[in-house]
Amino acid sequence: MAGIDEVARAAGVSISTVSYALSGKRPVSAETRRRIQAAVHELGYSPNAGARMLAGSQTHIFALSEPLRADSHAPSHMAFMHAMTVAARRKEYDMLLLTDEDASAGMKRVAASGLVDAILVLDVAPDDPRVAIARASATPTLFVGIPNDHDDLVCVDLDFERAAVEAVDRLADAGHREIGLIGGSRRAYEKSNFPPRVRAAVVARAAERGGHARAVASGEVVTDRAHVRESVREFIAAGVTGIVLHAPEEVLQVVLVELAALGKSMPGDVSIVSVGSSFDTDTQPTPVDSIPLVPQSSCELAVDLAIELIAGRPVASGLHLIPPTYLERGSVAAAPSA
Amino acid sequence: MAGIDEVARAAGVSISTVSYALSGKRPVSAETRRRIQAAVHELGYSPNAGARMLAGSQTHIFALSEPLRADSHAPSHMAFMHAMTVAARRKEYDMLLLTDEDASAGMKRVAASGLVDAILVLDVAPDDPRVAIARASATPTLFVGIPNDHDDLVCVDLDFERAAVEAVDRLADAGHREIGLIGGSRRAYEKSNFPPRVRAAVVARAAERGGHARAVASGEVVTDRAHVRESVREFIAAGVTGIVLHAPEEVLQVVLVELAALGKSMPGDVSIVSVGSSFDTDTQPTPVDSIPLVPQSSCELAVDLAIELIAGRPVASGLHLIPPTYLERGSVAAAPSA
DNA sequence: TTGAAAGCGCTACCAC
């Protein structure tokens, strides 16, 4: 709890020199800096957060808005929160958690009190009420996910449409013509903008590649196993040989089990590609080709953009899409010549 | 971004009166308070966080230390983080997330910079390194969970031993003599102090009640289904009619499935009580009697104690155990007369 | 390359 004045005295310099030596905002002679750093270390000095905020008008804190819905997928959320917090710490930022039932109230509060330098918004819905708050607020706000009306917002996300195209292309390249898409729960289709876009992209690309795609959601809830199993049976009956999966890990397991039950091998009879999976398709019991949704990528980009905004540097508003990466895991093979 | 001076001017009073009206630390006439509140509302005033910290030496921020281990149970963690953040907000506190790889570094940092008023420690291990930091720090620190050496710390947790005794008593009261305990993963037994204590309590109480208990962990990992199923078969073979479960939801499902596979009904043939479950045993497909671990209870108590410590009021160090609550759901019946 | 000093926007003491 030593103050900057004590450091200055110990180093035999003025307070301002200590401040500049630490912030690097003014050149300081090597010798002076050395003495100051020694004093800082000696006294265990750490600048007072409140004073820094007040004088510098920078808090070095981000707010993380994460409205925990009941039907949220906890592991994915944890992964994003963690990745975001780690990305922030790398840039010397701390993370304040905003989980108000009313997320908007929290955002207003931290913005109005100058508690945070920027707000990072996770789990964005198409008609997210936080969009309005962001527009009305002077505090830089960054969306990880894409609301419907986003032209003047800064949004980060995986380029799901390119990912969908890439997935279809891989299957088509291997000779698959009849393609099936298993999406997330029906609620996921309402909660986010991307499931419908992935579906549209898969269908369109399959047609472009001279094939045909049929798409289904994975049921009312993520764990609607019966619905998933039925979809798989219908796919097989219809001659589908390539499956694109855009759903959580649990659904993949059900698909694999049902294929096995039908006596179908992977990738001998059926090829599978997982798109936008936030789980590790590598450590799965059965590895599957995937175009993963990597929390670190989105979060690091979001943090970088937030820092640009805070510094007053120009940032293009609109979508900042992360190019998909295809991971081969051996679940795609040539279509059976049937 | 209006300041306190603008509020004072708008209300026609001095800034000190505004400050006192808002903090309540000095009586203010009803009429004056009314005018001030109107002005606050009008201007959308929210006191500047940095200024408040600096002048008042209270930050109104808690730190939440949550080292996300790879094997952590995401839903439970989310539940605790959420409950803690909600409990804090109820007391006008914000929550800062500490997820540094080195948890101790984060705690030191926020304590040294005066960023937070108190630190709340979750997911406490028996030999938790954060204990040493807490001892060396002047910042009030509260543990949710019990480290080995805790005499001079303030710790909050469910009274697992009483819960274990209560569970056995319920089974014994219903005539069950042979009792089986299915614990969490083997790692859980190393990571926390309570699994072994629950085990000891169950075994001891079963003996006191003239019965006998056998205990097993649920395998290397939480999802070791094969191990759980085998344990259930062994229990049945050994004449167990009452099962105490101290494990996550997934394990309960496996137990129920295996009992059904063995042709055993619940509660006709086998009675079950879940202890320390953080999931909702009520909305399960099959409801089960339980003595739940309610995150809200622990978190609200932790926040209340933290506020006492911040205010400089005396708080007993050592354990603050939450009395268990038994929820009847019809999974316990009279032991078969066999 | 360095120092002196003016605030940042509050809280809380002292006075009335």
Added chain:
DNA sequence: GTGGTAGCGCTTTCAA
């Protein structure tokens, strides 16, 4: 019941 004002510990001009 209310007002004036001295700091809180920094950052950042302005001067040297």
